[in-house]
Amino acid sequence: MADLEKRILLQDVGKPNSHSIDVYEESGGYTALKKILIEDNKKWTPGAIIEEVKASNLRGRGGAGFPTGLKWSFIPKDSPKPKYLICNADEGEPGTFKDRVLLEDTPHGFIEGMIIAGIALDSKQGYIYIRGEFYKPWERVEQAIKEAYEKGYLGDNIFGTQHSFHLATYRGAGAYICGEETALIESIEGKRGHPRLKPPFPAVEGLYKCPTVVNNVETYAAVPHIINNGAKWYSSLSVGSEKSGGTKLFSISGHVNNPGVFEVPLGLPMIDIIEKVCGGIKNGNKLKAVIPGGSSTPILTAEEASKAIMDYEGMAAVGTFLGSGAVIVLDETTDMVELAYRVAYFYEHESCGQCTPCREGTKWVKDIMKRFKDGIGQENDLDTLCDFSQYMANGATVCPFGDAVMMAVVPIVQKFRSEFEARIDNSEDVQHKVSAAG
Amino acid sequence: MSNGLQEVTEYSFSKKSDERFKELEKKFPEKNSLVLWALHLVQEDIGYVPEVAMEYVAQKTGVSKSWVSGVVTFYSMYNKKPVGKYHLQVCHNVSCWLNGSDKLEEAIKRKLNIEHGETTNDGKFTFSHVECLASCGTSPVVQVNNDYHEKMTPEKLEELIDELKQK
Numbered sequence: 001m002a003d004l005e006k007r008i009l010l011q012d013v014g015k016p017n018s019h020s021i022d023v024y025e026e027s028g029g030y031t032a033l034k035k036i037l038i039e040d041n042k043k044w045t046p047g048a049i050i051e052e053v054k055a056s057n058l059r060g061r062g063g064a065g066f067p068t069g070l071k072w073s074f075i076p077k078d079s080p081k082p083k084y085l086i087c088n089a090d091e092g093e094p095g096t097f098k099d100r101v102l103l104e105d106t107p108h109g110f111i112e113g114m115i116i117a118g119i120a121l122d123s124k125q126g127y128i129y130i131r132g133e134f135y136k137p138w139e140r141v142e143q144a145i146k147e148a149y150e151k152g153y154l155g156d157n158i159f160g161t162q163h164s165f166h167l168a169t170y171r172g173a174g175a176y177i178c179g180e181e182t183a184l185i186e187s188i189e190g191k192r193g194h195p196r197l198k199p200p201f202p203a204v205e206g207l208y209k210c211p212t213v214v215n216n217v218e219t220y221a222a223v224p225h226i227i228n229n230g231a232k233w234y235s236s237l238s239v240g241s242e243k244s245g246g247t248k249l250f251s252i253s254g255h256v257n258n259p260g261v262f263e264v265p266l267g268l269p270m271i272d273i274i275e276k277v278c279g280g281i282k283n284g285n286k287l288k289a290v291i292p293g294g295s296s297t298p299i300l301t302a303e304e305a306s307k308a309i310m311d312y313e314g315m316a317a318v319g320t321f322l323g324s325g326a327v328i329v330l331d332e333t334t335d336m337v338e339l340a341y342r343v344a345y346f347y348e349h350e351s352c353g354q355c356t357p358c359r360e361g362t363k364w365v366k367d368i369m370k371r372f373k374d375g376i377g378q379e380n381d382l383d384t385l386c387d388f389s390q391y392m393a394n395g396a397t398v399c400p401f402g403d404a405v406m407m408a409v410v411p412i413v414q415k416f417r418s419e420f421e422a423r424i425d426n427s428e429d430v431q432h433k434v435s436a437a438g
Numbered sequence: 439m440s441n442g443l444q445e446v447t448e449y450s451f452s453k454k455s456d457e458r459f460k461e462l463e464k465k466f467p468e469k470n471s472l473v474l475w476a477l478h479l480v481q482e483d484i485g486y487v488p489e490v491a492m493e494y495v496a497q498k499t500g501v502s503k504s505w506v507s508g509v510v511t512f513y514s515m516y517n518k519k520p521v522g523k524y525h526l527q528v529c530h531n532v533s534c535w536l537n538g539s540d541k542l543e544e545a546i547k548r549k550l551n552i553e554h555g556e557t558t559n560d561g562k563f564t565f566s567h568v569e570c571l572a573s574c575g576t577s578p579v580v581q582v583n584n585d586y587h588e589k590m591t592p593e594k595l596e597e598l599i600d601e602l603k604q605k
Contacts, residue, residue, distance in 0.1 A: 092569075092570060094532055095570070095574050096572060100573075132513070132515045133571055168465040171474065171475070173509075173515040173516055190509070192512040251575060253536075254533055
């Protein structure tokens with residue numbers, strides 16, 4: 001039953017040449033920009049645009065869920081420095097593949113959103129940071145930028161006004177951490193992706209030490225619709241909490257019959273999304289667990305998932321996060337020890353190495369998970385692992401990566417502890433086996 | 439080298455890369471922003487980033503060689519040694535694993551007799567397992583050079599390898 005879907009950002013996806021400017025314009029693309037700059041330019045002052053986005057209750061779609069309008073309002077209005085706008089298209093949170101659809105199949109939506117944000121924040125230059133592996137999406141975005149320049153939506157003096165806005169892409173090169181906004185900024189400056197200490201926040205001192213706003217692809221893509229239809233319309237699209245406005249793209253994968261990217265109102269029951277939108281669990285199996293918002297969000301048992309509401313508040317109520325909206329569905333056949341190992345392996349591989357607790361800690365976490373995977377876990381390993389939290393999380397590191405590792409791995413161990421205990425080796429020579437396994 | 443891949447001992451941008459670099463220079467107010475771009479261009483030219491190319495990039499972007507070396511070793515897409523003509527990259531993160539990526543890794547090992555990080559003797563194929571490629575809804579995925587091959591099965595992967603062998 002696809003009628004739970006509400007396709008707004010995805011309105012063109014599935015049409016032939018959905019990525020082209022012609023298709024986007026046919027569905028009303030770039031009319032929001034025209035309203036702001038020509039038809040209704042008296043109403044749409046920069047301040048009014050920011051207020052409208054605030055009132056829409058749009059929250060950052062990259063994972064953190066920070067209110068977008070509020071983020072924009074932190075940009076100092078009196079700064080003599082240039083202001084930069086960045087689109088975070090470094091989609092890498094395991095389980096997330098929604099931005100790829102926007103980049104590849106309907107790139108003009110977020111480009112129009114960026115131009116509007118540029119006008120609102122008095123920025124003349126935007127950069128789109130695309131993960132390096134996304135070659136085809138990058139080509140599509142390059143093509144879309146070219147089309148937008150040709151039509152005069154980008155460039156100097158847009159529609160003959162005093163407003164100018166330029167866009168360029170930047171390709172990442174394989175580093176999950178660059179999805180963290182200050183690491184991303186370092187990366188655009190041509191450096192290793194080491195997150196910066198905050199404050200100063202990017203709004204004050206970001207790219208090239210200038211005021212900078214970084215938003216996710218999906219966040220920008222919502223902006224033209226908010227301008228065209230109003231904040232009230234957008235915020236009332238959601239069916240749950242008032243604080244979570246609009247629709248959300250969910251990337252749903254794992255053991256479901258119909259995986260994919262679906263746009264639905266925020267606030268639906270998770271179970272409806274799994275059963276009705278994704279056609280239920282594969283092979284008629286039973287649900288075992290759900291990773292609700294990308295691998296960094298705490299896992300939910302089937303029972304918790306049955307009560308979960310898919311918005312920012314609903315996820316908090318069951319002790320987890322909406323994150324990037326990446327739902328990984330796990331059926332009864334899933335080996336939770338192997339799952340925890342795969343997750344731990346990822347974080348060890350992706351730790352940027354800047355902070356000792358994270359660099360060393362992620363290796364320890366992975367090593368412990370490897371022992372359980374190999375069936376040579378030790379009695380005290382699980383408690384030791386849960387203990388790491390106090391050293392790796394809660395502000396022990398520059399960025400939230402250390403917290404993410406703990407939120408990802410520890411709940412799997414806590415909620416499915418018996419599966420781990422079954423892999424404990426109590427034999428006398430276990431120490432020898434552990435040393436031999438390295 | 440034993441796998442038939444040649445080390446590059448001299449390097450400067452190809453004509454195409456040089457033109458693209460000049461275009462890119464106009465888009466960024468600080469030259470150091472071009473470090474990652476320049477390294478992508480190096481890889482498009484010669485497939486990996488040898489020491490001489492690091493020196494070249496440092497000189498082109500006005501940073502130190504150690505800066506460039508730090509970048510090359512930080513980002514996983516920059517190859518530190520030559521790779522085969524076709525780089526088979528199998529995602530082994532959660533969603534791909536749930537949908538059978540282990541069988542894809544086994545198929546490559548069986549068919550090409552190489553392990554993760556290795557290259558075939560004829561220099562044609564390199565195999566790596568990689569982290570989430572954002573293709574979870576169409577998993578498992580194998581990235582071959584710039585292209586994604588989605589909803590992959592061991593059979594389809596073996597066919598693809600046979601096809602690439604002929605090229």
